[in-house]
Amino acid sequence: MLGPTPGSASNAKARRLVEMTAAYRPLDGAPDEFIGADGRPRGHWLEFFDKMAGLGGDDIARRFEAIERNIREQGVSYRAYGETVDRTWPLSHMPLLISEQDWAVIEAGVTQRAEAFEGLLADLYGKGELVSEGFLPAAAVTGSADFLHPMVGVKPRGGRYLSLYAADLGRGPDGQWWVLNDRTQAPSGLGYALENRLNLSRAFQTIYRDMNVPRLAPFFQAFRAGLAGLASRSEPRICLHTPGPFSETYYEQAYLARYLGFVLVEGADLVARDGLAHVRTIAGMKRADVIWRRIDADFADPLELKGGSQLGVPGLVETIRQGNVAVANALGAGVAETPALLGFMTSIAGHLLGEKLILPTIATWWCGQEAEREYVLDRLEDMAIAPAFGASTSRTLLGRSVVAGELTKVQRDKLANAIRERGADFVGQEVVRLSTTPVWVENRLEPRPFVLRVYAAVGPDGKFQVMPGGFCRISDRVDSRALAMGQGVQTSDVWIAGSRPVEPTTLLPRGDTVSIRRIMGNLPSRAADNLFWLGRYIERAEATLRLIRCLTRRAIENEDMFQEGAATTQRLRKLLADWGAVPAKLKVPLTPQGFLNAAMFNVDEYGSAVSLARASQRTASVIRERLSSDTWRIVVDLGQKLEDGRVPLDEPEILELTDGALQALASISGLAQENMNRVAGWRFLEIGRRLERGVNTCRFIRAFGMEQARAADFDVLLDLVDSQITYRSRYIAGVAPYPVRDMALLDPYNPRSVAFQTEKLAEHIGTLPVLKLDGMLEAPNRIAIEVNADLATKVAACITAEFVISVERRLMGLADAVAARYFLQGAHAAQAEKQVGLA
Structure with missing residues (x-):
């Protein structure tokens, strides 16, 4: 057998590189990230594919499988709007690569744009000079439901309206990056971007390192420090306010809360009272210093904003007015997303910053102005028409953007008449063909259109810092117009190909900057409730x-x-x-x-x-x-x-x-x-498990261990309480009523007995916070001690069905008492003035 000849490995690699890339063809008329305008591969992409080819086909396939397996195992998921079932996160196997030169333009442009929107919001909710001096029509602002009149004149704590800004970008046919949308309400995708990075960098660790891709940790560190800087205390409590588990992006909200060390809360977890914001915890009301909201601003306070909201916190707006809580982004910041404003951003940026926008906006004409309206109508077939104030607030026949040229003549005429009648409800936009990026489809590379979301966050120095990477959405359709990207079916990580090695960084602060703690007593009541029920469901199963x-x-x-x-x-x-x-x-x-x-x-x-x-x-x-x-x-x-x-x-x-x-x-x-850790969360999980096990064991005893029971029944009872081995080692004579009942009900050394559960319940409940320091036992404590004492003093010969029923009912009563004391009970929840430990 002939051995490998010199250079055979490199020849095989070269062949794989050719096989991988030779058949790749950009879409006609669309720019491509891999193949440049000159028809040649871009250097950073060629470097990436060269390193991929060095892995070999089987190794690449194994790495792709590892990515998918890890996503499934980690439960990375999302929900499409209107659905109630989670979908597995659709991560592309290929990153989007951006050169250092392109990234320098994007970074500068996104930073500049974030500052422009900060100035815009400060003016709209402050002096209003942009409207009074003619830079912006008043109707383009007040027509938006996201312009919140109660927030006019209210300066946010820390002085910043935007703590986090995002821009959706696409590269146009001229090779320039364009802004398709601005995100100022509650930008999503940060957590998914981090998950994408973890999965792809793990799968291609050597390639990731060799291409000198900048790390994401410094950005998140700066963002966290920036939010902390909005508070008045050195160790603030920062809450991530989620719409709840039915949110399409609940997974990433929970993921970010864990990663950044924030308290994940829903509206019912928060209380605004006496000019302060608090989190309901099992230890009482605890001060909330900063709230990073992931709900739309008009849902934030049913007293002053949307009255039917069940996601918000009554009285939050007044708390903000008094400057006692920081909310990021500031309530009302979503008005900057209004499509009607896009056509004015060039002049607004010039006025506020004295600069020309580095990243231009996709050409937009608001039809609330006569000249712009006629311009759009004259070129209607070449225009994309969208609701001027967002699809969610549309009062028009449009609930989304449409390409007028794709409508029937009857539909187009109807649209034109609607624009003439209420032009202020519409914007016309240029139809842009976006750049494509390589995607792995059935063992070959194919071009697919994409949109890149880039984030900028305010750091501890008060300046915007851009995340080195982003969140990429990739369409499954080869139609590369911007409007076809509404529902991308894949996402990808974004790698900036660097020229210098990257220093490793983490979220770890210096050791002397953080006070040491060994317990966390600030468990939100909602979290305690769910941990309690998780324990019960597991035991019930x-x-x-x-x-x-x-x-x-x-x-x-x-x-x-x-x-x-x-x-x-x-x-x-x-x-x-x-x-x-x-x-x-x-x-x-x-x-x-x-x-x-x-x-x-x-x-x-x-x-x-x-x-x-x-x-x-x-x-x-x-x-x-x-x-x-x-x-x-x-x-x-x-x-x-x-x-x-x-x-x-x-x-x-x-x-x-x-x-x-x-x-x-x-x-x-x-x-x-x-x-x-043996803290409150663990105890509520244990309380749920012990209560459910105690109740179930009582039911097992009543069915298989009382007067009507036969030998087969007692044998089943021992199986059900997983005590066969222990019983056989103690009693040679076989199953007998009193020993079996004792082992299932009274034995404090048997982890499956009811007595063992009540002993643990009394121990766990005895460590939980109390409402009043008056020396009196609260209901959960009293019930747990009582039922535990009854079991401790009972003898097997005196066990009756009535006694077992009594224990079972008292355990169920104990569950109700725990819920009434520690979990949210609507209007009957414990009030702040009755609770100790207010902080």
Whole structure:
């Protein structure tokens, strides 16, 4: 066999490079990022593909698979507008590459534009000189629902209207970068940009390093420090105000809160009272210094803004007026996104900055002016027509942008008449063909249009700092007009190809700048509520799976062939029906196999295994910022295993699936015990688990351990409370009523007994904050101590069904007492003046 000849490796690499790039052809009439106007590849792209070719085809495929696998395992997701089910994040395998020369122009242009909009907002909500001096028509401002009259004359804390600005960019046919949209309301995508970077840089670590791509950490560090600088305290509490788990971008909001160390809050978590903003926590009201909002400004305060809002905080506007809380971006900043203003930005920037815009806006004409209206009507077929004040506030026949030339004559005539009647409601825009970028499609490179979102944030020095990279959206359509980019189906990381090595950076501050803490007592009530229910759902799922497993084993072993076995099997089926795993009344009796499949996979029943797994994942998704990545991955895997199994399975297959699901639940419990800090969040997760386990065990005892029970029933009870091994090691004589009842109900050394749960409940609840320091026991403490004492003093020979029912009901009452004391209860939530520890 001949060995490799000198240079054969480099020859193979050269062949792979040719195979990878030779067939690539830009779209006709559209600029391309890889192939320049001269028809030759750009140097930084050629360098990237050369390094890719050095990996080899199989290695590239493995790395692509690793990207997709990591996204699935991490649960990176989003929701399309109007949907209730999360979609897996669509990350392209290829980054968008930008040269240092291009980036220098983009960075300067975005910084300049951010300053121009800062000046615009300061004027609109301040002196109003742009309108009074004729630079801007008043109707172009007041026609927008995002211009908030209650904020006129209110100077934001710190003096800045914009803490975060974003611009959507595209490269036009002339090779120049153009601004398609400005984002000043609540720019999204930062968290996804960070996720994209982590995934692609991990997959192509050597290439990423060799191309000297600047790190993102310094930008986030500056942004965090800039927000902290808006507060009056040296260690402020910064909150990220989310619309909630039904937001399309909830994943990134939770991700950013965890990454930046902010408190993730919803409107109900915040209280504005006595001129201050507070977060409702289990320890009382805690001062909120800075609120980074991800809700639209008009939803922020139902008292002074949109009255029907359930996302906002009553009284927040007055708190802002008094200067006691900083809100980023300032309420009312969204008016700068109004399409009607785009046509005036050149003159506004010249007036405010004395400079020409480095990054021009896509040509826009507001039809509220006669000359501009006639210009648009004369060239209607060549125009894109959009609502002047945004699709969400459109009072026109348009809910979105349309290319007039693509309409029928009847539609176009109708549009022209509407423009003549109410021109102020419309803008005309030039139809721009955007640049394309290479995308990996079915093992080859193809060009696809893209839009690049670039961010600028105010740092601790009060100046805008641009994130070195951005958030790239890539269309799946080859139509490269800007208007075709409304719903990009892929995203990508953005790499700036540098010429010098990049110093590694992190979010870590100097060690002597942060006070050491060992506990966090500021757990928001909403987070405590969800942790509590996550614990309950996990325990409920485990109990249901143990019932299914026990029933499955009996079916495999034909235990119901005998009268005693048949009675035990019937009790198992009845308990599953009582718990909502299967319908209580069936029109047609189910076979044993059909019954087991229903209990596992019936999504219409709230107590089925798959429904409880879904409930666990849904609850965990609301508090993702408080769960480790390992915990979240297991929760997702559990749901996926049960979702994938939704086909009729035979008994051995069900048994195997049940065992795997129980192992996953055991892993979650193990991670909680070994990895979670022993702070309030962990305690509420534990309280939920212990309460649910105690209630379920009481029900197991009543069904299989009381007077009517036979040997087979006691044996099932030991299985259900996972105590067979312990019992057999203690008692040689076999199952007997009193020892079994003692082990399941009274044994404080058995982690599965009810007594063990009540002992832990009393311990956890005893460490939680109290409302009043008057020495009196609050309801949760009182109930936990009482039921624990009753179990500690009871003997097995005196256990009756009535006593077990009493314990079960008191545990359910304890759950209600915990909820009433620590969780949000609407108008009945604990008031600030009654709580201690106000800070």
